[in-house]
Amino acid sequence: MGGMYVDFDMECLENVEPLLQKGCCFGTDTDENIIYASHVKGGYLNNTFITSTPKHPFIGKIVEHVFDENRILPSADTHKLLYVLQTSGALMLSDTYDAYEGKDDVYIIPACNIAPFSVMEA
Numbered sequence: 001m002g003g004m005y006v007d008f009d010m011e012c013l014e015n016v017e018p019l020l021q022k023g024c025c026f027g028t029d030t031d032e033n034i035i036y037a038s039h040v041k042g043g044y045l046n047n048t049f050i051t052s053t054p055k056h057p058f059i060g061k062i063v064e065h066v067f068d069e070n071r072i073l074p075s076a077d078t079h080k081l082l083y084v085l086q087t088s089g090a091l092m093l094s095d096t097y098d099a100y101e102g103k104d105d106v107y108i109i110p111a112c113n114i115a116p117f118s119v120m121e122a
Contacts, residue, residue, distance in 0.1 A: 002054035010048055013116065022107045024058050025051040026093065027114030045094040049114055058097070058106050065096050 004020065006012075019025045027049040052059045065071065066088055074086050085091040097106065 002052050002056065002059075004052075005047070005050040007048040014113070016051075019051050019107070019109070022051070023053050023105050024056045025049070025107045025109055026097070027109040028111040029090075029115050044090065045097050045108070046090040046114070047093055049109065056105075057102055058100055061100055062093065062096055065092065 004016070026045050026047070029044050029046045029048075074083050078086070082091075097103070100106070
């Protein structure tokens, strides 16, 4: 399991080739664009841009977490967006990263390179 994922509403402003040489990359988002509160290296891990070499252990941890039958899911009363963020979105990714011991092998792309514009500017 390796490759690159990019949200459809993203626009590439620079060559991404150097990122493909790293083991695993995730972007962060600016504080202005954040609607949840899991901190990762001064930002928030998000799933708008992801690259990974095949069988990267962090991607394995994410897949393991998503399919863990024993994990505690949010209440059915949880707001739909928050439910998605907690179960398979940015909040789950950030929490999985926080618990991951191999952080040195995951490159966190600075927010200014992933989200150079605010929601209002985009």
